[in-house]
Amino acid sequence: MMPSDSPLVAFGIGIAFGVALERAGLAHAPTLAGQFYFTDFTVFKVMFSALVTAMLGAFWLSRLGVIELAAVHVPQTWLLPQVVGGLVFGLGFVVSGLCPGTGCAAAASGRLDGLSTVLGMFVGVLATGWAYPMLEPFLVRTAYGPLTLPQALGVPYGVVVCGVVVVALGAFRLVEWQERRT
Amino acid sequence: MTRPAPYANPYVAGTGLGLVLLAAYALAGRGLGASGAFARTASGAVQALAPGQTAGHAWFGRYLDDGGIGQDWLVLEVLGLLCGAFLSAMLARRWRLGIERGPHVGSGARLAAACLGGIAMGVGAVFARGCTSGLALTGGALLSVGSWAFMLCAFAGAYACAPLVRGLWR
Amino acid sequence: MSAPRALGYAALALGLAAPFAGSPYGSARGRIDVDELAGVVARGEDHVEAIDLAQRIRARQPGLRVIDLRTNEELDGYAIPGAERHAIDALSRLHPAPGDTLVLVSQAGAHAAQAWVLLRALGWRQVYFLRGGMDEWRDEVMRPELAADADEHARRAFEVVADLSRYFGGAPGIGPARGDGGSGAPPGGERKGAVRPRRYGC
Numbered sequence: 001m002m003p004s005d006s007p008l009v010a011f012g013i014g015i016a017f018g019v020a021l022e023r024a025g026l027a028h029a030p031t032l033a034g035q036f037y038f039t040d041f042t043v044f045k046v047m048f049s050a051l052v053t054a055m056l057g058a059f060w061l062s063r064l065g066v067i068e069l070a071a072v073h074v075p076q077t078w079l080l081p082q083v084v085g086g087l088v089f090g091l092g093f094v095v096s097g098l099c100p101g102t103g104c105a106a107a108a109s110g111r112l113d114g115l116s117t118v119l120g121m122f123v124g125v126l127a128t129g130w131a132y133p134m135l136e137p138f139l140v141r142t143a144y145g146p147l148t149l150p151q152a153l154g155v156p157y158g159v160v161v162c163g164v165v166v167v168a169l170g171a172f173r174l175v176e177w178q179e180r181r182t
Numbered sequence: 183m184t185r186p187a188p189y190a191n192p193y194v195a196g197t198g199l200g201l202v203l204l205a206a207y208a209l210a211g212r213g214l215g216a217s218g219a220f221a222r223t224a225s226g227a228v229q230a231l232a233p234g235q236t237a238g239h240a241w242f243g244r245y246l247d248d249g250g251i252g253q254d255w256l257v258l259e260v261l262g263l264l265c266g267a268f269l270s271a272m273l274a275r276r277w278r279l280g281i282e283r284g285p286h287v288g289s290g291a292r293l294a295a296a297c298l299g300g301i302a303m304g305v306g307a308v309f310a311r312g313c314t315s316g317l318a319l320t321g322g323a324l325l326s327v328g329s330w331a332f333m334l335c336a337f338a339g340a341y342a343c344a345p346l347v348r349g350l351w352r
Numbered sequence: 353m354s355a356p357r358a359l360g361y362a363a364l365a366l367g368l369a370a371p372f373a374g375s376p377y378g379s380a381r382g383r384i385d386v387d388e389l390a391g392v393v394a395r396g397e398d399h400v401e402a403i404d405l406a407q408r409i410r411a412r413q414p415g416l417r418v419i420d421l422r423t424n425e426e427l428d429g430y431a432i433p434g435a436e437r438h439a440i441d442a443l444s445r446l447h448p449a450p451g452d453t454l455v456l457v458s459q460a461g462a463h464a465a466q467a468w469v470l471l472r473a474l475g476w477r478q479v480y481f482l483r484g485g486m487d488e489w490r491d492e493v494m495r496p497e498l499a500a501d502a503d504e505h506a507r508r509a510f511e512v513v514a515d516l517s518r519y520f521g522g523a524p525g526i527g528p529a530r531g532d533g534g535s536g537a538p539p540g541g542e543r544k545g546a547v548r549p550r551r552y553g554c
Contacts (some may be wrong), residue, residue: 003211003475007198010210010255014262016202017214017315021263022270024195029282033351036344040306046199047319049359054323056242056366058207062376069376070444071474073212075312075321077328082310082317086332089306089313090248095300095347097282098304100307101315102218103300104260105267110279113296120297124215124304126224131239132308139309146447147435149325157377158370160325166368169360172193193356212449244414 003071018105027105029113036094039182041175043101048168059161059165081139096120187274203323208254213320217307219260226251241308284351295350306336366524367518377444382473382474383458389472398468399483402492405455406516409434415478421467422486433520443470453478462484491515497527 024046025031034040062069093099094116098106103121108112132139150157189195206213225245229236236242251257283292287325300350307313310332312321316335392398400408403535408416409432418435431437438446440463448454454471456464464481470473482488496517498510514524 003209005210005255007253007255007258008257011262013206013210013214014259014264014291015266015269016205016262017199017259018263018266018268019270019296020195020199020202020266022233022267022276022366023190023274024199024296027267027271030284030351031269033284036340037348037351042189042192046196046326047314049193049196050200050203050319052363052367053197054203054213054319056363056370057200058323059376061204061208062374063373068474070447071211072207072324072447073449074324074447075213075317075326075329076309077331079328079331082328082332083335085306085308086335087312087339087342089303089308089310089332090336090341091343092298092299092302092304092306093314094258094299094338094340094343095302096296097351098299099314100220100303101263102250104216105261106266108267108284109271110277112279112281113292116253116293116296117300117303120300120302121217121220121304121307122224122300122305123297124301125308126304127219127301127304128308129221129224129241130228133239133331136240136308144327145503146191147327147328147478150329151271152327157375158324158373161304161370162367164325165363165370169364169367172360191356193359197359238412240412245414 017101018108021102021105026102026111027111027114029106032095032099033097041179044175045172048171052165052168055161055164056070068104068156074148077142077144077147078139079144081140081141092124097115110175186276186278199319200323203319204319207324208318212255213316213324214259215312215316215320216254216260217304217313218256218316219254220304221245221308222251222257224256284349286352287350292350295347356396382470383475384469384473389469392472398480399465400455400480402482402484402488403513403516405432405482405489406493406520410516410519413453415449416453417448418455418457419446419467421456421463426459430449430486432486440467442472443467446471448475448476448478454480456481457489458485460487493520494522496524498524499528499530500526501529 021027025042026046031040031042035043058067058069058072061067096103096113098114098117100118100121103114103117107118108114128135144152148157149155150160153160190198203214206267222245225236225242228242229245244253268277281289281292283289287295303313310317310328312329314333317326317329318333322333331342405418409418418432419460420431420435420437421440422437435457446454454476456467456471458464458467458481461481461483462485465483466477468481484491492513494517496510496513497512498507502510510524517524
């Protein structure tokens with residue numbers, strides 16, 4: 001299967017993405033915020049179910065020759081900027097209760113707080129992009145390219161896959177137990 | 183008025199989301215994203231309003247030669263996202279013009295907080311070159327080191343700030 | 353059994369089996385359409401010249417990635433600014449993003465040309481190679497020479513090249529007289545700012 005740049009594919013994938021997010025209840029800010037007060041674990045369950053599904057799917061389909069893992073673009077690593085960016089992003093996440101994707105989904109569901117989040121994002125992206133030349137010396141540090149955990153740890157890919165699955169399923173068990181208590 | 187349909191089981195919905203992500207890998211050789219579309223649109227806006235600023239700018243200039251905003255994969259994907267979420271909400275009778283907020287916060291404060299949170303996420307997304315969709319989800323499933331670092335730090339940052347903004351949600 | 357539970361068991365089974373499955377990358381199998389590739393080569397759409405590459409790097413062309421395929425022995429302390437080192441036998445691990453333009457560079461161009469064929473076989477379209485390799489870069493960008501008897505037209509063309517050369521820390525200079533006004537055109541193809549015609553490879 002050769003990947004293509006078709007606009008139709010992009011749009012179609014997007015539709016499926018929007019449907020999945022909305023049906024999962026992630027277009028609803030109080031649900032997402034609940035994750036960070038230990039009252040609603042939907043974010044964790046959806047996100048890690050998705051991650052495990054795609055990870056296992058990519059691994060096995062590539063192993064069977066249906067797709068080519070090497071042909072899939074791996075997001076590159078800039079370790080320090082992504083650590084700092086992650087912390088700042090998390091701060092914004094709990095304040096608005098939505099992320100870029102779910103914010104769009106919320107806006108499309110009629111929620112004005114979703115719209116407000118989206119507008120704020122534009123401002124943040126615009127301002128930071130404009131300041132990029134000044135930030136560039138920091139933002140290009142600790143660049144490791146498309147580094148994967150198996151490469152970094154010197155461990156076979158399948159072993160990392162197994163580890164992630166076991167940890168995720170264990171975490172799901174923990175969450176279910178916690179939810180039964182409350 | 184008919185009642186809105188309940189949401190899907192999170193594990194099942196998550197698996198569905200994972201299959202969408204897998205389809206993106208297989209059909210387009212890349213994963214999902216959202217913040218990239220914001221970046222492309224912001225560049226497009228600056229280019230339209232102040233073209234002198236974009237040529238040679240280390241960040242905005244990046245998007246000058248790419249065939250236009252209508253060809254950008256992420257922009258098209260996000261347009262699809264908006265349509266898909268809209269359709270899903272309508273069909274499930276969950277579409278509603280309104281503001282979701284915690285029990286003790288006013289509408290104005292909620293909208294302001296949403297905007298401020300959005301700004302912070304915009305900053306974080308440019309720093310990290312992605313967001314929860316593009317990094318945590320897409321990069322996470324591909325075992326990218328930086329994506330996992332971003333994901334853990336985003337959760338950490340959110341949990342750390344949660345007590346400070348309790349009034350918004352509790 | 354509920355759906356989540358079934359999914360959980362399926363994930364567990366697939367996950368536990370993964371360490372025993374070997375590498376997911378397998379061997380990357382490419383597909384070569386000889387007519388298509390031969391056409392690209394014939395039209396000269398497969399390679400770039402050093403000056404052209406230098407101009408694109410200076411202009412910060414979006415998505416441009418220079419891939420340096422030289423071995424440890426071939427490395428001599430100098431590399432094209434921004435170039436990424438990559439072993440030729442790990443080519444299938446390159447992971448270009450959809451908007452990337454790759455320019456492959458080797459010592460004299462042979463390895464880069466071979467890598468070009470391999471990456472085209474894997475389906476990547478925006479791939480080129482520096483025809484003369486680092487040798488061409490060194491001659492054309494780092495040490496461009498103006499013939500001592502060059503005419504006004506050639507001198508002006510050389511100024512553009514010299515400026516580019518200095519940007520990269522090179523040393524433009526004056527070379528021996530050539531008796532042709534210093535601006536002989538190379539056989540086939542235009543070369544902006546080129547002064548002395550040189551042929552590399554092919």
